Amino acid sequence: MSFEPFxxxxxxxxxxxxxxxxxxxxxxxRFLTTTTRExxxxxxxxxxxxxxxxxxxxxxxxxxxxxxxxxILVAGSNFACGSSRExxxxxxxxxxxxxxxxxxxxxxxxxxSLKNGLLPVEVDEKTHRALLAQPGAAVTIDLEANExxxxxxxxxxxxxPFARRCLLDGVDPLGHLLNQEQAIASFxxxxxx
Amino acid sequence: MTEKPLTLYEKLWRDHCVVDExxxxxxxxxxxxxxxxEVTSPQAFAVLAERGLSVRRPDLTIATLDHSTPTLPADETxxxxxxxxxxxxxxxxxxxxxETHGIELFGLGDPRRGIVHVIGPELGLTQxxxxxxxxxxxxxTHGAFGALAFGIGTTExxxxxxxxxxxxxxxxxxxxxxDGALGPGVSAKDxxxxxxxxxxxxxxxxxxxxxxxxxxxxLSMEGRLTLCNMSIEAGARVGLVAPDETTFAWLDGxxxxxxxxxxxxxxxxxxxxxxxxxxEFDKEVVIDASSLRPMITFGVSPDAAAPVDSAxxxxxxxxxxxxxxxxxxxPGDAFKETKVDRVFxxxxxxxxxxxxxxxxxxxxxxxxxxxxxMLVAPGSEQIKKEAEAEGLDQVFVDAGAExxxxxxxxCIAMNGDxxxxxxxxxxxxxxxxxxxxxxxxxxxxxxxxxxxASALAGVIAxxxxxxxxxxDEL
Numbered sequence: 175m176s177f178e179p180f181x182x183x184x185x186x187x188x189x190x191x192x193x194x195x196x197x198x199x200x201x202x203x204r205f206l207t208t209t210t211r212e213x214x215x216x217x218x219x220x221x222x223x224x225x226x227x228x229x230x231x232x233x234x235x236x237x238x239x240x241x242x243x244x245x246i247l248v249a250g251s252n253f254a255c256g257s258s259r260e261x262x263x264x265x266x267x268x269x270x271x272x273x274x275x276x277x278x279x280x281x282x283x284x285x286x287s288l289k290n291g292l293l294p295v296e297v298d299e300k301t302h303r304a305l306l307a308q309p310g311a312a313v314t315i316d317l318e319a320n321e322x323x324x325x326x327x328x329x330x331x332x333x334x335p336f337a338r339r340c341l342l343d344g345v346d347p348l349g350h351l352l353n354q355e356q357a358i359a360s361f362x363x364x365x366x367x
Numbered sequence: 368m369t370e371k372p373l374t375l376y377e378k379l380w381r382d383h384c385v386v387d388e389x390x391x392x393x394x395x396x397x398x399x400x401x402x403x404x405e406v407t408s409p410q411a412f413a414v415l416a417e418r419g420l421s422v423r424r425p426d427l428t429i430a431t432l433d434h435s436t437p438t439l440p441a442d443e444t445x446x447x448x449x450x451x452x453x454x455x456x457x458x459x460x461x462x463x464x465x466e467t468h469g470i471e472l473f474g475l476g477d478p479r480r481g482i483v484h485v486i487g488p489e490l491g492l493t494q495x496x497x498x499x500x501x502x503x504x505x506x507x508t509h510g511a512f513g514a515l516a517f518g519i520g521t522t523e524x525x526x527x528x529x530x531x532x533x534x535x536x537x538x539x540x541x542x543x544x545x546d547g548a549l550g551p552g553v554s555a556k557d558x559x560x561x562x563x564x565x566x567x568x569x570x571x572x573x574x575x576x577x578x579x580x581x582x583x584x585x586l587s588m589e590g591r592l593t594l595c596n597m598s599i600e601a602g603a604r605v606g607l608v609a610p611d612e613t614t615f616a617w618l619d620g621x622x623x624x625x626x627x628x629x630x631x632x633x634x635x636x637x638x639x640x641x642x643x644x645x646x647e648f649d650k651e652v653v654i655d656a657s658s659l660r661p662m663i664t665f666g667v668s669p670d671a672a673a674p675v676d677s678a679x680x681x682x683x684x685x686x687x688x689x690x691x692x693x694x695x696x697x698p699g700d701a702f703k704e705t706k707v708d709r710v711f712x713x714x715x716x717x718x719x720x721x722x723x724x725x726x727x728x729x730x731x732x733x734x735x736x737x738x739x740x741m742l743v744a745p746g747s748e749q750i751k752k753e754a755e756a757e758g759l760d761q762v763f764v765d766a767g768a769e770x771x772x773x774x775x776x777x778c779i780a781m782n783g784d785x786x787x788x789x790x791x792x793x794x795x796x797x798x799x800x801x802x803x804x805x806x807x808x809x810x811x812x813x814x815x816x817x818x819x820a821s822a823l824a825g826v827i828a829x830x831x832x833x834x835x836x837x838x839d840e841l
Contacts, residue, residue, distance in 0.1 A: 193686040194568055194668040198800040203779045207435055207453035209409035209460045221802050226788060250686060252569035255602060255668075256800060258504040259407065260520035278569055281604055282504060286520035334536060335391045346522060348418075351530045354386060354395050358532055361385040361397055
């Protein structure tokens, strides 16, 4: 599996300021009865975007944005806590996002996102507050330089080095694991002897 | 030179590194057991097919059906009442994938079927010293045995199917020590909720938690499973309890546990696993178990937890204001006496025999409030059978509750079991997220004891009022 390499992205933001946005908000469980990865964008944040009759909620910042110009989601702290469903990054990518910025992002979501070309970016509190305060701001995320650039601000971020390499190259790490076959076989042999 | 003292987590990590981690590359970690279910596996098998790969170790892979399966029995034609055609297709996809790849499936009609985190321990598949993964965040449950167990995404499910390994970075370590002893009517679920409130919903991020102290040692295996289950609700992928005599007694004689000489060998290894004296944790948290009261959640994040006999705290910030508005609470509102519409007993957190017994103990010869609907879903076919053998099903039915087939049911509400918009549900499950149990449903997490007491009272109730030892003091 491969995906579009992530090097540098300049786009506008959509801001969801709430803390603890869990994966059931990102993609409600009733949409998980799918057997493919495709088409989940239509269900992303479904209950935030639509009311109980299925009518779009005007109050949702996710409604009415142009996904081609708003590819960065800025969210409150502890983003994507909860389940391990990879449907969460699949849904955000299919919706049009390429990156998520927060002050802290849940571990399993981070791991899942990195394998699909969605970049999770954890920034310091000050940068986070500034980004939350300016929905629609133009932001540049430079993965080569590990920097977020936004108005006059410049904030460093870290991505696990191996996952970063995979993102820059647009490859998932399965090939690397398959290349370890010899080491894996000898590990197994060592344990059973 | 003496060897550096190690934590349980560090020993488990050390014993499974095929390739050690370096600055620019994660470790290659060997996986002893992968559990799979219908929701998070189809796309992983699809990747194998796309790349022409086979399952490297079908013998270390076990599948079951739990999330999308109905908890109502088959109709007269033998057809199961699936919520949607997609749910049925998902179940059939796993059946087909298991057949293609020679993976053992505890499927529909199999007496070993059940919630994935219930059947692992029940069958003796979950053992100290193993690495166990599943495309499910509550895989932390299995850490109760001193196994390194954690939830993974679907891409990683594919990695393990293809290579039996994962690329992983070592976690930091946190010890949560529970001093003292629990009082009557207070159980492992209350410890879990108190822990999450203390650590915070993201306080465990990046950590493997080890639960220790006299109150943890005193827990049954079922209680330890409940506690480790909810580690992820504090943000920690891993929750551990050191294996001890309670662990070994549970495993001895189970179907998939080692036998004979292999058992003796295993015991020797398992006894070497507990954290060494003097081993250092990156973070330590201490909780006084003797002061714990039955806990409930009042918000839409599991760390919004408080004693059942307390009142809603003051609000800080927009997120808390939104949560309180959703839940219908105002600061200062007493939780007790809040009207309850529905009660759910089940899920990988609290659907084991001891949970059902604890609830039945309170409900025996009593009736649930007329306006309350209650559903009890045992964790596995085996538990259902055992519960029925001791008449627990009849206790629930006589009280006015529904006794269902095993599965995840209303915890994740994927199979059609759910609440109605606006309803307040007291639930023994693990997540109180908005809409988790149905659109607009307000979830209050609690122990089986508190859930049972609340069903009877028709309002959020303190289970201690049903215990002789504590009733007079309340």
